[in-house]
Amino acid sequence: MPTRTRHTTPDPDLGNPIRVATIRDLDPLSADRACFALRRQNEAADVPALTAALRALLPAPGTVATYSLEESVAAMRDLGMFLGSIKRHGPEPLDLVPEALPVLRELGSRTDMVPRDTVHHYCTWNPVGARQRMYTGDVQEAYLQESVRMVFPHLRDGLELAATLGDTDLADPKFVLLTDELTQHTETMVTAIDMVVANVGPEFFARVLRPYFEEIDVGDRVLLGPAAAQVPLWLIDLAIWAADHSDPGYQEFLSDSIPYSLRRWRDLYDRWVRTPSVVGRLVEAFGDDPAAAERRSPALRASTEALARLLRVLVVFRGRHLGIARKAYDADLRLYPVGSGGASVDLLRQIIDLTRAAARLARPSSGPAPHERRRAAG
Template structure:
């Protein structure tokens, strides 16, 4: 898949709509501002169905397909009466459609087979913002209201923990894009490189804290047997689109600049190509801009291999900071792999592959690649005078 390609559009799209699609797809268009206006999206109840959607856990518990179908038909009929004044309104609308779509599919019903008139609506909602024509992890977590208005499949406190985990990580992952972008433009011998890399490492520590909380509060059996079925793919316009699982959370934002642009594995590259479509346009543009550039690990390793730079203290600090960042990501990957192994153990799992469509073997591969890149930088630093683990107050000192 072309990472900059747009999702499928309606054949009857007007010229005005096509222009809007093109404008939204450009990297600078609106900077995806609506995607980060979470509170405004959460506050909206476009269909006026807060109470009805609060009953979804009960409908799902008794597998009430007729009631779910009737609800989706009602929403589809009401769509033409909605006044969607801004991007936030369209995101909230897709969010509320999505939770019902996933509920029907969990009970073995392809949603558009029972509500076919919804298809052009999904294509329109997705196309307006250059996104896929169904809900994503952003709709299900970050843009989901809190408290009693929370859209839930099951109502189990463990489901809320999973949603909150993504919501908590999202701002830090978003910030990591800006930090990674800045690092990619700096020479590793620049005095600013090491402190920026350490800041990115500390930002990434939130992911480790979050996955530790998930491990404490969410049972692998609950995820594998209760939640996983709600993230099954649905078909829209002849294509399959995965459900809003946490696998869509783009840790590759860090990976691609750190090591994955030129030190990856074909299986990971294939997974990225498939996963990109579920990300906001600016994140896909970020991938397109950085995937063909030398990674930070490659740049630092090449400089460390040169005798001309062996005494460069800024370079050594930069290498130490990259090692700290890779170590943090290695810990996160290890935790994630441990959870996945328990959730997809033979006596627990209902599916062979994870909710993002990837097998456990891919997680093992990514974890191993992260370890290898950490070891590569560490080995280069270990052979140079002054190589050491940076103290927090030291990485930014000295020129």
């Protein structure tokens, strides 16, 4: 194999649309044919063939050091398809192919991500069309992957808007414009989940696809497989209300999920977990006398209404998600008690309740009395 010169990548943003398109086009392991054969091997539960294919795809020692950032992501994407497939049929993949461990660790280090594939590898950075990597080849799987693809750029832009919103004065006219733009991006989540409801059957997800997303042992770490929970809508929750209006269960879920995110998103988490949320700032701005606060700053009313629109969309999405989860994890259908990201149906229900409570706090004129709001905020 000819030696390649490592590309310099001063911008580590793996969510950049140009970089996403580049990663989709790449095939550094020459894995196109193997990834297509993987569908048939999974249908036959042919663990020896999957194991042989994973071993054959591993780059030679030293080759990973020549990969660009984009090539490293694409390599992890393709190796991950075989990791999840082998585990779906029973064995720990690195028990069968232990020589994969240093490769995974190096790829994880070079991409500043966990040393296995995530939902972003499986969906966002996955080629489309004839080269699409799929566990089953079923059109329902394709719809599930597309739902994440369509959300990813909107979520990326939405998180940057949330970052700007956190630095914007509540009475600044820009606050309403930013919040409404964030709401528009968030509405894409509702569109995507409606597409999943219409095209992906609960039984297919629960019994056919969900087993491919199991956790695996990677050295001394147990790492979750690709999971919808790794699409961090919860980061928007954190910025808007959850930084100071959450509960221990949701906080633990957030801290467990953040390692599977992109570096920029991990940085935002570290920032937002230590600062007041937008709802928290609004409660403080209205104080004990909302009417007096509005007289001093009439723009607060428009900001409150814009925030209410955003929270309404978040509640709608959470309701749709809960409906899917209830069906997929029904006791008569499920193979696993919790989602592939570690969230239970009970946690999803709690998140809806917390979001609704935050929405009530953000409506001072129609919500509880000021002293009750302050008690809830504490």
